[in-house]
Structure formats: structure tokens, C-alpha cells
Amino acid sequence: MSIGASLKRLEDYNLLTGRGQYVGDLRFPDQCEAVIIRSPHAHAIIRSIDVEEARRLDGVLLILTASDLPGDLRPIPMRLSPDPILEKALQYPLAKDRVRYVGDPVALIVAKNRYMAEDAADFIKIEYDVLPPVTDAVQSLEPGAPLLHPDAGTNEMYLIHGKKGDAAERLKTCEHVLKEELYVQRHSGIPMETRGLLALCDEDERLTVYGAAKVVHFNHQLMARLLNKNIEEIRLIETDCGGGFGPRGEFYPEDYLIPFAAMRLKRPVRWIEDRLEHFKATNHSREQKHQVTVGFDGDGRIYALRDEIFFDQGGYIRTHGTTVPSLTQAMFPGPYDFSDIEIVTHLVLTNKTPVGTYRGPGRFEGTFVRERVIDMVAAHLKLDPTVVRERNYIRPEQMPYSNGLSALGQVIEYDSGNYAETLDYARKFMGWEQFAGKQARAREEGRFIGLGFASFVEKSGFGPWEFAEVEMRPDGRVICKTGLTEVGQGITTTLAQICSDQLGIPYEYVSVVHGDTDLVEKGNGSFATRGAVVGGSAAWHAAGLLKEKLLEVAAGQLAVPVDMLALKHGSVVYAEAEQVAMPLDELLQICSDRGITLCEKYTFHIEHMTYPYGCHAAEVELDPGTGALHILNYYIAYDLGKAINPMLVEGQLIGGMAQGLGGAIYEELKYDEIGQLVSGSFMDYLIPTSMEVPEVRAEILENYPSPLNPLGVKGAGEGGTVAVAPAIANAIVNALQEYAIPITSLPLRPEHIRKALKQMKPRTERRSAGPTG
Amino acid sequence: MTEKTAESSRLKTITLKVNHKEYTVDVEPRMLLSDVLRDELRLTGTHVGCEHGVCGACTIMIDGRPVRSCLVFGVQADQANLVTVEGLESEDGELHPLQKGFWEKHGLQCGFCTPGMLMTACHLLEHNPHPSREEIREAISGNLCRCTGYQGIVDAVEYAAKEMRERAE
Ligand code: FES
Ligand code: FES
Numbered sequence: 001m002s003i004g005a006s007l008k009r010l011e012d013y014n015l016l017t018g019r020g021q022y023v024g025d026l027r028f029p030d031q032c033e034a035v036i037i038r039s040p041h042a043h044a045i046i047r048s049i050d051v052e053e054a055r056r057l058d059g060v061l062l063i064l065t066a067s068d069l070p071g072d073l074r075p076i077p078m079r080l081s082p083d084p085i086l087e088k089a090l091q092y093p094l095a096k097d098r099v100r101y102v103g104d105p106v107a108l109i110v111a112k113n114r115y116m117a118e119d120a121a122d123f124i125k126i127e128y129d130v131l132p133p134v135t136d137a138v139q140s141l142e143p144g145a146p147l148l149h150p151d152a153g154t155n156e157m158y159l160i161h162g163k164k165g166d167a168a169e170r171l172k173t174c175e176h177v178l179k180e181e182l183y184v185q186r187h188s189g190i191p192m193e194t195r196g197l198l199a200l201c202d203e204d205e206r207l208t209v210y211g212a213a214k215v216v217h218f219n220h221q222l223m224a225r226l227l228n229k230n231i232e233e234i235r236l237i238e239t240d241c242g243g244g245f246g247p248r249g250e251f252y253p254e255d256y257l258i259p260f261a262a263m264r265l266k267r268p269v270r271w272i273e274d275r276l277e278h279f280k281a282t283n284h285s286r287e288q289k290h291q292v293t294v295g296f297d298g299d300g301r302i303y304a305l306r307d308e309i310f311f312d313q314g315g316y317i318r319t320h321g322t323t324v325p326s327l328t329q330a331m332f333p334g335p336y337d338f339s340d341i342e343i344v345t346h347l348v349l350t351n352k353t354p355v356g357t358y359r360g361p362g363r364f365e366g367t368f369v370r371e372r373v374i375d376m377v378a379a380h381l382k383l384d385p386t387v388v389r390e391r392n393y394i395r396p397e398q399m400p401y402s403n404g405l406s407a408l409g410q411v412i413e414y415d416s417g418n419y420a421e422t423l424d425y426a427r428k429f430m431g432w433e434q435f436a437g438k439q440a441r442a443r444e445e446g447r448f449i450g451l452g453f454a455s456f457v458e459k460s461g462f463g464p465w466e467f468a469e470v471e472m473r474p475d476g477r478v479i480c481k482t483g484l485t486e487v488g489q490g491i492t493t494t495l496a497q498i499c500s501d502q503l504g505i506p507y508e509y510v511s512v513v514h515g516d517t518d519l520v521e522k523g524n525g526s527f528a529t530r531g532a533v534v535g536g537s538a539a540w541h542a543a544g545l546l547k548e549k550l551l552e553v554a555a556g557q558l559a560v561p562v563d564m565l566a567l568k569h570g571s572v573v574y575a576e577a578e579q580v581a582m583p584l585d586e587l588l589q590i591c592s593d594r595g596i597t598l599c600e601k602y603t604f605h606i607e608h609m610t611y612p613y614g615c616h617a618a619e620v621e622l623d624p625g626t627g628a629l630h631i632l633n634y635y636i637a638y639d640l641g642k643a644i645n646p647m648l649v650e651g652q653l654i655g656g657m658a659q660g661l662g663g664a665i666y667e668e669l670k671y672d673e674i675g676q677l678v679s680g681s682f683m684d685y686l687i688p689t690s691m692e693v694p695e696v697r698a699e700i701l702e703n704y705p706s707p708l709n710p711l712g713v714k715g716a717g718e719g720g721t722v723a724v725a726p727a728i729a730n731a732i733v734n735a736l737q738e739y740a741i742p743i744t745s746l747p748l749r750p751e752h753i754r755k756a757l758k759q760m761k762p763r764t765e766r767r768s769a770g771p772t773g
Numbered sequence: 774m775t776e777k778t779a780e781s782s783r784l785k786t787i788t789l790k791v792n793h794k795e796y797t798v799d800v801e802p803r804m805l806l807s808d809v810l811r812d813e814l815r816l817t818g819t820h821v822g823c824e825h826g827v828c829g830a831c832t833i834m835i836d837g838r839p840v841r842s843c844l845v846f847g848v849q850a851d852q853a854n855l856v857t858v859e860g861l862e863s864e865d866g867e868l869h870p871l872q873k874g875f876w877e878k879h880g881l882q883c884g885f886c887t888p889g890m891l892m893t894a895c896h897l898l899e900h901n902p903h904p905s906r907e908e909i910r911e912a913i914s915g916n917l918c919r920c921t922g923y924q925g926i927v928d929a930v931e932y933a934a935k936e937m938r939e940r941a942e
Binding site for chain 1: 801803804811812815816817818819820821822823824825827828830857858859861862868872875876877879881882883884885886887888891906909910911913914915916917918919920921922923924925926927
């Protein structure tokens with residue numbers, strides 16, 4: 001059985017030997033290179049653009065401004081959760097008369113190479129009338145705030161209102177009420193490979209575009225629509241991809257501009273985003289302010305929850321429409337059973353880079369806020385925070401459980417799970433029972449240690465469907481075509497394992513083909529942790545159909561009932577005794593002689609998402625003098641129903657944790673008041689290095705398989721990320737109990753902790769919030 | 774002056790020894806070594822993640838020392854001995870113990886940081902055959918990886934160190 005085995009990845013050999021083919025590695029004769037000129041202002045009217053001098057320079061082949069693009073060109077539409085209300089704030093590939101963030105594309109230059117194109121960029125003269133910018137979502141709603149899209153008439157593009165019961169009424173009757181304001185900063189995926197595209201146009205006007213990622217088939221359709229071409233006239237090809245994490249692979253202005261330039265020039269045009277450009281141009285994510293009110297009783301049972309969320313969208317609506325804010329809101333209650341809920345989310349425009357998804361979209365933010373609030377409730381009542389969690393969890397017998405809210409067009413309905421169980425694992429592993437004693441002893445030595453927990457529910461397996469086609473060649477090799485894409489997560493190996501399991505052949509015999517619109521007939525792509533669940537199930541079924549076909553032929557040949565036979569170890573076997581009935585190559589020869597094609601397709605549909613879940617726990621030590629944080633121990637318990645390849649799942653959890661840690665402590669896309677991005681290089685946007693990321697113990701649990709798919713899988717892409725910030729924040733608060741420092745915003749920088757410590761006098765009496773609390 | 778001569782007057786001829794092979798190329802003095810390797814020599818195993826010296830993806834060996842090739846001009850490497858990821862395998866195609874280690878221990882996901890990581894780790898193991906996990910972490914701390922959380926990489930380097938020690942015995 002290869003499902004469930006930690007097999008080595010099929011992807012790795014090429015990547016380890018320098019044979020990988022990332023988009024920047026490709027080269028065609030006559031290839032030239034594009035550079036994009038971007039707005040230096042956060043908000044301005046474009047007065048004039050003079051390109052004449054630049055046009056005359058050596059090596060310059062093409063310069064485009066908005067006026068060179070077709071007059072009927074439409075803006076880039078939304079891919080997920082579209083809404084007509086948002087259409088007034090969509091982005092055109094080049095800014096027409098106004099720029100709305102630093103980095104807004106204004107012109108494109110193509111030259112013989114990038115050095116020449118960058119030279120030419122210096123000769124383009126653009127006159128701007130600078131307008132006052134707005135860089136804060138709450139300020140952007142104030143009367144008199146500059147309007148970003150005057151046509152829309154408001155900066156508040158959308159309001160999401162979710163309700164179950166009557167939270168306002170319920171709050172009036174609660175014994176205790178707590179109101180808090182919390183904030184999650186802007187940061188993003190920042191993959192190590194920046195975006196890039198390489199577009200070629202034949203003499204007969206057929207376009208080939210390399211560098212697509214994530215949602216290749218969707219972008220294929222969209223590219224055809226925007227370029228006014230037939231879908232058959234365009235081929236999109238995915239190359240190796242140096243990290244996805246959400247932002248990469250969406251349809252951006254450049255996905256129109258580079259193919260357009262190739263069509264105009266009839267020569268291959270390459271564009272590789274540089275790192276400084278990446279920080280301004282590629283989707284940001286996460287920035288949200290929350291105003292939460294919870295009502296609870298003296299035991300910590302929470303009854304009512306209200307939250308008003310201010311979501312900073314940046315200058316335009318990009319391809320995700322309302323995806324992130326609606327996920328924040330719908331997943332906000334997490335693993336808890338609250339009877340009355342009301343959440344309002346304002347989607348607000350500001351003069352900053354537009355936002356989209358980043359690993360755990362909405363959940364990273366919501367989990368931070370909610371899990372901090374749980375600890376605040378516990379602190380308020382002087383209770384053990386893990387006990388407060390326990391008292392509020394949805395119980396296994398309540399499954400399937402709907403929290404009454406919806407996102408992505410479906411009501412949230414948790415399929416299965418036991419949330420208390422993962423907390424138990426975490427408590428046990430971290431020694432919570434004994435921690436108060438350990439902490440007291442440490443304090444006697446002058447050390448400040450703390451332990452914090454955070455529970456979460458993730459979602460995965462977003463539908464509505466995914467496609468697979470599995471073919472067995474006469475030599476026994478298998479080709480599995482999938483609508484998924486590879487962004488480094490190992491989908492090739494995962495699908496190979498699934499096919500190998502069905503067909504009883506080594507997984508190395510399976511070649512997985514993905515991300516080529518000429519070769520794969522359709523697909524939705526890799527996002528929202530849907531790969532193993534939806535694409536994996538499609539491959540499972542397609543390979544299953546193929547297996548049935550093979551066994552039928554074998555049964556006819558051997559004159560036995562088909563259910564007596566199975567495929568194992570490269571043979572047809574008698575199912576019971578596992579005794580070889582016929583080698584597979586003999587069967588393949590028979591099929592080939594009879595002209596039987598061994599190729600099956602399957603489109604797997606799924607109506608509801610599935611919900612993996614777990615618990616993070618962090619033990620930290622703080623230096624009260626400097627505010628420096630040291631992670632002593634980190635643990636994740638994650639129940640995902642079934643792991644196809646536990647090694648890859650562990651890799652996802654640990655890698656995801658490192659990204660969550662970045663968001664928790666280090667990373668911030670910070671703007672000054674005139675809208676300049678002040679953390680726009682790796683010198684000041686701090687990604688955790690090997691010195692900051694601790695050893696992580698990831699426990700993979702398979703206790704509650706999903707009833708919604710044949711594999712029982714729940715997906716592993718995001719659970720490592722979403723609960724890091726609250727686990728660490730809660731640990732910090734636990735370490736500094738007597739200071740009562742207000743940890744309500746991210747990132748948790750040492751300087752903030754240091755400052756808070758200076759301002760707070762220790763409370764005289766040390767409160768106990770340990771397990772006996 | 775024609776376009777061609779204007780360009781060629783700016784070019785300098787340099788000789789690079791890369792992975793035991795000699796290359797002579799004409800490059801503009803301002804061309805980064807990373808671009809020379811990737812675009813002129815077509816050795817695209819060396820990756821560029823930032824071009825400002827922070828991510829370490831472009832790390833190669835120059836005369837036995839790990840160097841960020843995006844911070845060096847091609848002309849500065851004239852006559853130097855370079856090793857890139859393409860030079861790690863042995864002549865007969867056997868993978869370097871580090872490459873094996875990364876494969877065994879799931880030391881890579883997207884693989885983009887991997888060539889730089891391998892070169893940095895290679896230098897570590899040449900100088901310290903018995904690194905502790907802490908020492909490994911310190912050695913690779915100038916190479917950013919966005920996918921793995923480093924744990925698999927540290928495991929991989931440990932694995933390779935052991936393998937190399939056993940080979941040496
Ligand atoms: S590309 Fe050279 S250090 Fe980042
Ligand atoms: S493996 Fe993707 S950046 Fe390291």
C-alpha cells in the first residue's frame with residue numbers, strides 16, 4: 001500500500017541537480033525582456049507620459065502606456081466570490097488616468113535585455129498631480145477621506161453581515177462582557193521565486209505562455225477573454241514554481257501585458273519580477289482590525305459574540321473579490337459552539353497594494369483574534385485558558401455542525417472531529433499539568449517562561465470539482481493528468497501514490513502531468529488546500545475505473561468472477577490469497593491485442609468543504625530587559641483524517657509554522673503616512689531564518705476521516721500557519737502574568753514587548769493562570 | 774556607429790572555470806555574475822531570489838568559498854574557479870551526499886532555495902564534518918527558505934555529514 005507511506009518525492013531529483021525549469025530558466029531565440037514602470041506615488045492623477053526619448057534608445061523594442069492598449073479592454077475580473085458591486089474598483093492592466101498605490105503599473109518597456117529596458121525606464125517622463133492618500137482602513141471610512149474610485153462613490157466597497165440568533169440581545173443578559181480591539185498587520189506569502197512570465201507568439205498568432213501557476217485553466221480562459229482570442233489560440237504552461245502560498249499564480253496586470261507585448265512584437269517576451277517590485281506589485285494580505293465583544297458566564301462559557309471587522313483591501317479589488325473577508329467572518333467562531341453570533345465586515349479601499357489570499361486566508365487573522373479573546377476571558381475569570389476552551393468546544397456528537405455563517409457560497413458545516421482531543425494531546429506533550437511549578441522555579445532563577453495554546457479549525461477541499469485522467473501505457477507506465485498544479489507542495493508524488501495504490505504498481509511508474517492547457521483538458525487548480533481532497537479523489541476514481549476495466553478483462557481471460565481478483569505488486573492476484581493469477585504485462589498485452597484503450601477520466605464533484613483542525617502550543621522565554629523572545633518548545637497536533645504521505649504532511653505543517661511565525665513576530669508590509677511602502681526589501685521585511693524557526697514537533701492524527709471523500713482526507717496546506725500567532729501571544733501573556741500587558745496586535749516585536757513592560761508596573765499579587773487556576 | 778559596435782565596445786572578455794569546464798564570454802562590466810551564469814552560460818541551477826544579497830538563493834562557490842553571485846559582477850570573477858549546483862554530482866552521475874540527504878529527509882519543497890542551500894551546506898561540511906544541529910542552523914542562516922521551516926534541511930545536512938564521515942572511514 002503506498003497511501004499512508006512516507007515515500008520520497010518524485011519531484012526532487014531535478015530540483016536537487018539544477019535541472020529544474022523555473023520560468024526564468026527558459027530561453028528562446030530572439031527572446032527579449034520587459035520591465036514595468038510603476039507609480040512612485042500612492043495616489044495621483046497622471047498628467048502626461050512622454051516616452052519619445054526612451055523609444056529612441058538602443059535595444060528598445062516596444063513601449064506601452066494605457067493609451068496603447070485596446071480601447072475596449074476590460075479590467076481584470078474577480079475569480080472567486082465576485083460581486084457586481086465591486087466592479088467599479090477593478091484594476092486595468094495599466095493605470096489609465098489615476099494611480100492608487102505605490103507600484104501601480106503605468107507603462108511597459110520591452111528591450112533586448114533587462115539591462116537595456118531598465119536604462120530606458122530612466123528616460124520616460126511622467127507627470128503626476130499628487131493627491132492626498134489614505135492608508136488606514138478606519139480613516140478611509142471617515143467623511144472627507146479621499147475617494148479612491150470616485151465612480152464607486154465610497155471607499156467602503158462591501159459590507160458583509162453574518163448572523164446567528166441575536167447577539168446584541170444575548171449580550172444584555174450575560175454575566176460578564178468583554179470588549180477588545182485587535183489588529184493583524186499587512187504581510188504576505190513572499191515566495192522565494194518572484195513571479196515571471198514568458199510569452200511567445202507564432203506567425204499564425206498562436207500564443208504560448210510559460211510561467212502560469214496555481215489556477216492555470218482559469219487564467220487560460222481569462223487571458224483569452226481579455227486578449228480577444230479563441231481559447232484554442234492560447235496555450236498556458238506551468239513551469240516549476242518556487243513557492244505559491246496564495247499570492248502567486250493569480251491573474252495580475254502582467255498576465256495580460258506580457259502576452260500582449262509578445263503579440264505585438266512577434267518575438268518571445270520575458271518578464272521576471274524583481275524582488276523590490278514583488279513587494280509592491282504582488283498581492284499583500286491579512287491587514288484587519290477587529291472590535292470584538294463577547295458575553296460569558298462565570299464558568300467561562302461564552303454565549304454571545306459580536307465582531308466588527310475593518311478589512312484593508314488596498315487600491316483595487318483583485319481576483320479574490322470578497323474571499324478573504326468572508327472567510328474571516330465565516331470561520332471566525334472556529335472550534336467553538338457559540339449560540340448567538342453577529343459579525344460585520346467592512347471591505348475598505350486604501351492607497352496601498354491590493355490584497356488577496358495568503359496561506360490560511362481569514363483564518364490566520366480570525367484565529368489570532370479569537371484565541372487571544374479566549375485567553376482574555378480566562379484571565380478575566382482567573383481560569384485555566386485550556387479549561388475555557390474545553391467548555392466551549394463543539395462536541396463530536398454535534399457533528400456535522402453548522403455555525404450558521406457562510407463563505408464561498410456555502411454554509412460552514414464541519415464534517416467530523418473531536419476538538420478537545422487535539423488540545424489534550426497538546427497539554428500532555430507540553431506538560432501543562434506541571435507547568436505552573438516549572439514556571440515558578442524558572443522565575444526564581446530570574447527566567448520568564450510561559451506556555452500558550454491555540455485551537456483552530458481549517459477548511460480544505462474547496463470544490464466544486466477537479467479533474468483527472470489516468471492512462472496505462474502498454475509498458476505498464478501510468479500517466480496521470482490532473483487539473484491541479486504543483487507549487488512545491490508535492491502534488492506529483494501524492495497523486496502518484498494514489499494511482500499506485502489503486503493499480504498495484506510502484507509509484508515511480510506514475511508520471512503526473514499538470515498545468516498545460518494543451519495536455520490537460522480542464523482543471524481548477526491548487527488553492528485553498530483542495531489538492532489531495534478534490535484532485536486526489538478525482539485521481540482515485542479515475543484510477544479505480546481503470547482498475548475495474550483491467551480486472552474485467554483479466555476475469556474474462558481467467559474465467560473467474562471479477563470480484564475474486566485484485567491488482568497488487570504489478571500482477572493480477574486472487575484477492576483472498578494474494579496469489580498471482582496473471583502478471584500485469586500479460587494482461588496489458590491482451591488489452592493491446594484486443595484494441596482496448598486503458599484510459600479513464602473522472603471529474604470529482606464536492607458540495608461541501610471538509611474541515612481539518614488541531615491545536616498549537618508554544619513554550620517561550622522572554623527577556624524582560626530586551627523583550628526578546630525565545631521559543632523553547634513548539635507543538636502542533638493536527639487531525640486531517642488521513643495522510644497520503646505523512647512526511648509531506650509534516651513538511652507542510654512545519655513549513656507552514658515557519659510562515660505563521662513570520663506573521664506572528666517579524667513580517668510587516670509597513671506604510672508611512674504618504675503611502676510609501678517602507679519595508680519593501682529583504683533588508684527590512686524580515687522572513688524568519690533558520691535561527692528563528694524552532695524545532696517543531698508535528699503530531700499527525702487520523703482519528704476523524706472526512707466522510708465527504710473516498711480517501712477520508714482533509715488537507716494539510718494551511719493548518720501549520722493559522723494558529724502560530726495566538727499560541728505565541730498567549731505564551732507571552734502567560735510568561736508575564738503580573739504585568740497584564742495588552743497583547744492585541746501583530747507582529748509581536750520585541751520592542752513592543754519591551755515598551756509594554758516598561759509602561760506596566762507588575763501587579764503586586766501574582767495571579768495564577770496555570771492548570772489549577 | 775551601428776548598434777552592434779556601440780554594444781561591443783562596452784564588452785569585456787572574461788574566462789570562468791565553472792564545474793571544471795572553461796568558458797570564455799564577452800560581457801558588459803555591469804552584468805552580475807548570477808546573470809552571466811544563468812543567461813550567458815545557461816547554468817540556470819543557480820537561482821536569483823532577491824538580487825540584494827539577502828536570500829542566499831544565488832550562492833555558489835568561488836575559489837572554495839560560498840559567495841552570493843548576485844553581489845559580484847561577472848568581470849570580477851574573471852579567471853576564478855566556480856562551482857555551482859550543477860557541479861555537485863560526481864562525474865558518473867552519483868548524487869552528492871547532501872543531495873541525497875535533502876531527498877531522503879524532505880529538505881526541499883519548491884526547490885527554489887535548494888541550490889543555494891546545498892552550496893552553503895557543502896562549505897560547512899568541508900570545514901566541519903561533525904556539525905551540531907545548532908551549527909548547521911547557524912551555517913545556513915544566511916539562506917532563506919520559505920517552504921520547509923528549515924527542519925528538513927537541518928535533518929538533511931546531518932544525514933549528509935554522517936554519510937560523508939562513513940565514506941571517509
Ligand atoms: S539573489 Fe543573491 S542573495 Fe538573493
Ligand atoms: S524549498 Fe521553497 S524556498 Fe526552500
